[in-house]
Amino acid sequence: MTPIRWGIASTGNISGSMATALAGVDGADIVAVGSRTQDTADAFAAEHSIPNAHGSFTALCADPEIDVIYIGSPHHEHHGMTIEALDAGKHVLCEKAFALNRPEAEEMVAAARRNERFLMEAMWSWFMPGWHEVRNRIEADAIGDIVSIDANFAIPIPDPNGRHRRLDMGGGALLDLGIYPLSISRFLLGEPTDVRALGRLTAGGVDAAVAGSLLHESGAVTTFSTSLDGRSDLTARIVGTVGQIEIHAPFWFPSAFTITVDGESERVETPNRGLAHEAEHTMERIRGGHIESDIQTWNATLTNMELMDEIRRQLGVFYPSETGDGFG
Structure with a gap:
């Protein structure tokens, strides 16, 4: 079995959990981590025995050894980071919430289609x-x-x-x-x-x-x-x-x-087995040449984002990056 080579973006708690999970997954090879600073990337790499550490997300995306990037950053960063990774030719497993709203999520899915790369929201419950x-x-x-x-x-x-x-x-x-x-x-x-x-x-x-x-x-x-x-x-x-x-x-x-x-x-x-279930599914789909999950589908992600948009609209919660009625 040819290993799937992973890069991990962000060094917070959830990324640490994913690194631990991937260490126990057959055919998964964590080859790099990226963080906002070189020091935090180095520390995470040392803790999880990862060979390459990058002091920026752009450098992580440019690493030719990586097949798929796990994005574990806060969700207000998911839109830009996911599109950058996909445009760099990487597959992406992006933490939930996938984006801030449905329009952002639609742009992320469009980037996956454009680049013919796998993209999935890391909604681990669906794989339990x-x-x-x-x-x-x-x-x-x-x-x-x-x-x-x-x-x-x-x-x-x-x-x-x-x-x-x-x-x-x-x-x-x-x-x-x-x-x-x-x-x-x-x-x-x-x-x-x-x-x-x-x-x-x-x-x-x-x-x-x-x-x-x-x-x-x-x-x-x-x-x-x-x-x-x-x-x-x-x-x-x-x-x-x-x-x-x-x-x-x-x-x-x-x-x-x-x-x-x-x-x-x-x-x-x-x-x-925690996050391992969704990681194994991601690798299975990538090996099969698929760009979308058949469990956590793009439609499932988009409709859930739309549902949360409507709930936020009823509550009156709008983020600074949103315009018009809050979701334009």
Whole structure:
């Protein structure tokens, strides 16, 4: 098997997690890391035994040894970095949220098409064996028709100067945390026909707390909540006409779920290798000559971005780079 050669952009926590995951993936070879400064790139390279360290993203993109770049930077940088990497001839696995809004995401997809390079949003939940087993059980009619889904993701992130509370960095609970319950409901029920959201904004204009409901074509209802201020139980519950499934915390990368029918409960343990699942899928698609995932499709990413655009419109959250109604 010819190795797929990876470059990692950014040296934050999620990039460290991806480097650790890739070290355990057959056929993955991390050959370079890029950061804003040479010092941080060198330190990350030393920590993860990466041979090449670049002091800029442009230098990383120019490295001829790299096949695919993992972009783990904050999401307000994803649009420019992804297009630069694709135009440099690299495949790209870009962290969620994929972009700030749908128009940015559309430009990123257009760049992938233009350059005939693979591009995928790193929405790791969609690749977790646990979620695929849950969907298999639902499709086998284990709990009947879905009546409702409820999911919550609230963790305290109080730093007033951190990216989560900075409007200029695409801050707020929705894009960073709320994206998970929204994506999971769509994974099981498809696109919603209606969305209603309420929230509380900080003095700086980012969403500190959001709660809302989605109505799906089947008549099922999703309720979700997310916050930067409190800590929820981080679970998801799927209620059907004859039973229910509880996804144990943390629901977005579960190792177990419990299915209950007629008062009888079954706990199901599922494999969980973290970010390795999406990395393996990326490599499989690249080796197959594909430029799009057949699981986390471009349409899935674009429609989820559009859904979050609408929720932000209802909340009145617009980023400085956005014009007109907020998404032009």
